[in-house]
Amino acid sequence: MAAQPQESAGAARAGESLLKVEDVQLSFGGVHALRNVSFEIRRRQIFSIIGPNGAGKSSMLNCINGFYQPSAGTITYKGEPRKQMRPYQAASQGIARTFQNIALFTGMSTLDNIMTGRHLKAQSTLVENALWIGRARREEMAHRHFCEEIIDFLEIQQHRKTPVGTLPYGLQKRVELGRALAAEPELLLLDEPMAGMNLEEKQDMARFILDVNDQYGMTIALIEHDMAVVMDLSDRIVVLDHGEKIGEGTPDEVSSDPRVIEAYLGTQQEEEA
Amino acid sequence: MIYRESGQFKTTYAADQAMLPILQDKIFVLAVIALAVALPFLVSNYVIQALLLPFLIYSLAAIGLNILVGYCGQISLGTGGFMAVGAFAAWNILTRMPEMPILVGFVLGALCASGAGVLFGLPALRIKGFYLAVTTLAAQFFLVWLLQRPFFVDYSATGVISAQEIQLLGWTVDSGIDKYLFALAVVVIMALVAKNLVRSSTGRKWMAIRDMDVAAEIIGIRPMMTKLKAFAVSSFFVGLAGILWAYLYLGQLEANAFDIYTSFDVLFMVIIGGLGSILGSFLGAAFVVLVPIFLNIVPGWLGLPLDTAMVSYIEVFTFGALIIFFLIVEPHGLARLWTIAKQKLRLWPFPY
Ligand SMILES: Nc1ncnc2c1ncn2[C@@H]1O[C@H](COP(=O)(O)OP(=O)(O)OP(=O)(O)O)[C@@H](O)[C@H]1O
Numbered sequence: 001m002a003a004q005p006q007e008s009a010g011a012a013r014a015g016e017s018l019l020k021v022e023d024v025q026l027s028f029g030g031v032h033a034l035r036n037v038s039f040e041i042r043r044r045q046i047f048s049i050i051g052p053n054g055a056g057k058s059s060m061l062n063c064i065n066g067f068y069q070p071s072a073g074t075i076t077y078k079g080e081p082r083k084q085m086r087p088y089q090a091a092s093q094g095i096a097r098t099f100q101n102i103a104l105f106t107g108m109s110t111l112d113n114i115m116t117g118r119h120l121k122a123q124s125t126l127v128e129n130a131l132w133i134g135r136a137r138r139e140e141m142a143h144r145h146f147c148e149e150i151i152d153f154l155e156i157q158q159h160r161k162t163p164v165g166t167l168p169y170g171l172q173k174r175v176e177l178g179r180a181l182a183a184e185p186e187l188l189l190l191d192e193p194m195a196g197m198n199l200e201e202k203q204d205m206a207r208f209i210l211d212v213n214d215q216y217g218m219t220i221a222l223i224e225h226d227m228a229v230v231m232d233l234s235d236r237i238v239v240l241d242h243g244e245k246i247g248e249g250t251p252d253e254v255s256s257d258p259r260v261i262e263a264y265l266g267t268q269q270e271e272e273a
Numbered sequence: 274m275i276y277r278e279s280g281q282f283k284t285t286y287a288a289d290q291a292m293l294p295i296l297q298d299k300i301f302v303l304a305v306i307a308l309a310v311a312l313p314f315l316v317s318n319y320v321i322q323a324l325l326l327p328f329l330i331y332s333l334a335a336i337g338l339n340i341l342v343g344y345c346g347q348i349s350l351g352t353g354g355f356m357a358v359g360a361f362a363a364w365n366i367l368t369r370m371p372e373m374p375i376l377v378g379f380v381l382g383a384l385c386a387s388g389a390g391v392l393f394g395l396p397a398l399r400i401k402g403f404y405l406a407v408t409t410l411a412a413q414f415f416l417v418w419l420l421q422r423p424f425f426v427d428y429s430a431t432g433v434i435s436a437q438e439i440q441l442l443g444w445t446v447d448s449g450i451d452k453y454l455f456a457l458a459v460v461v462i463m464a465l466v467a468k469n470l471v472r473s474s475t476g477r478k479w480m481a482i483r484d485m486d487v488a489a490e491i492i493g494i495r496p497m498m499t500k501l502k503a504f505a506v507s508s509f510f511v512g513l514a515g516i517l518w519a520y521l522y523l524g525q526l527e528a529n530a531f532d533i534y535t536s537f538d539v540l541f542m543v544i545i546g547g548l549g550s551i552l553g554s555f556l557g558a559a560f561v562v563l564v565p566i567f568l569n570i571v572p573g574w575l576g577l578p579l580d581t582a583m584v585s586y587i588e589v590f591t592f593g594a595l596i597i598f599f600l601i602v603e604p605h606g607l608a609r610l611w612t613i614a615k616q617k618l619r620l621w622p623f624p625y
């Protein structure tokens with residue numbers, strides 16, 4: 001209901017495996033945030049992770065981009081199982097993300113936030129930057145051009161020079177998406193990109209996500225609570241509850257799975273009632 | 274909101290990304306530089322030596338500290354110590370290798386300060402805020418103590434160690450005007466360098482670490498490298514300021530001239546002038562240099578001569594009050610007030 005996909009998402013266009021999560025476990029003291037979770041994300045997919053509050057969804061993304069280290073299990077990215085890794089290493093391998101609670105650089109403008117997201121593509125050295133010679137000047141122009149395209153795409157032209165701290169919530173979420181896109185990631189992790197938005201803003205955001213996936217073939221892992229959005233956008237869904245995977249499949253399969261309905265959709269209906 | 278002059282539309286990103294995109298600003302800066310060059314010929318030698326020279330050199334130190342504190346969000350109370358390292362390293366290099374061109378000696382001296390900055394910045398990789406402040410405070414005392422060891426300077430012979438005379442391309446920098454112009458050239462060049470850095474990818478990384486280091490790391494910024502670069506660049510500027518202080522202002526090498534009060538003064542300049550602003554560094558330096566003089570002169574005019582003790586109390590009190598004011602009300606300092614004034618001026622006389 002919230003989103004009108006231009007193209008029905010078909011599992012057929014999914015490509016080779018991009019990320020494989022096998023038996024991943026994560027615990028904080030006594031709390032088991034993730035227990036033996038496994039799934040696989042294929043290229044060009046929009047892959048959603050759903051589940052009630054505290055299910056471990058954000059923790060899963062945090063493991064994928066190296067913010068948390070799983071206590072057991074393996075994560076294989078682009079065919080290579082990986083060991084300990086820092087978030088900046090994940091970023092340089094092509095994983096970008098947005099946060100459940102916006103994490104923008106509040107002292108900087110929209111443009112500077114997005115330009116910062118592009119820094120991995122910047123090669124100019126400190127000395128070149130200091131003297132504004134060589135690659136410094138050239139790259140700055142090229143990156144500015146690229147970032148302006150993102151700004152146009154996200155329809156935030158008039159907020160280009162506004163400090164992001166003063167922007168309304170919905171626009172901040174957009175800028176954060178822009179910052180992630182600037183890195184031209186292969187895998188984009190979106191943690192509740194539509195939380196707290198009104199219907200119109202949600203529709204815009206859904207359109208952006210579909211376009212990014214469609215036009216640039218970017219693989220997306222999405223956490224979202226709005227079931228209508230998830231069912232419309234996703235190629236594949238995994239359902240978590242209390243750190244455990246309780247279901248996986250296409251939107252149709254998941255929405256008719258009795259365990260999922262009981263654990264998640266059921267409780268949500270109760271809350272709404 | 275208006276942020277551009279009407280009629281001056283930027284048709285290319287290059288034009289929009291120029292250092293001073295607005296024509297009036299460009300004219301203003303050029304006028305200030307022209308005035309700055311003419312100034313020493315209009316005022317007395319005393320004003321040059323006691324006012325203008327310290328102002329320029331402090332501005333350079335404030336730019337350096339602002340890079341660390343205002344742009345990268347780290348803290349340092351070791352400014353004086355790093356200034357001392359710059360001065361003593363340059364002097365030692367130039368004394369031991371008399372053939373070396375003096376400017377090269379200065380750059381090498383500033384690089385030594387850079388090294389010291391990185392060394393004492395290492396704890397910043399693990400600790401933040403208060404603890405980092407304490408570490409850099411320790412650096413301040415340790416460095417000033419270390420530099421007085423006979424290995425670095427031997428005071429026993431004369432008690433005073435003079436700085437070498439600055440000579441380049443046949444120009445001997447000895448009169449007040451010479452010294453002023455030399456300092457001005459260095460400061461203008463270094464201010465441009467600082468401006469280039471903060472508008473480049475280097476500067477954006479610093480600001481990202483300052484605003485939210487967790488998010489910065491997640492978009493691929495390496496926190497350690499970025500912080501250490503800020504310490505290195507900041508200390509380079511600060512070290513260079515120390516060299517100018519010794520060679521131009523004092524004319525001699527004296528570790529105690531770089532005491533903890535120097536560190537605090539430069540920090541005050543950064544806070545009062547504006548965190549994260551190159552212009553603010555100049556405004557802050559002007560303010561801190563001028564206020565004591567103002568306090569000395571004005572009560573006299575008003576027929577209320579104050580004794581020196583009283584003046585220094587008022588001075589401390591004024592700075593204290595201002596710092597609390599700026600930290601709480603306007604962390605962007607005088608530079609921000611200047612921007613607001615400019616925005617008002619752009620709309621004037623139609624405030625809507
Ligand atoms: N850094 C942490 N320290 C301790 N416990 C944590 C930490 N991060 C997550 N947890 C715990 O792990 C569990 C899963 O949290 P997580 O944030 O992954 O849930 P979520 O599915 O994203 O929930 P929500 O829908 O509310 O965002 C929760 O019980 C949470 O309290």
Ligand SMILES: [Mg+2]
Nearest residue numbers: 057058059100
């Ligand atoms: Mg979450």
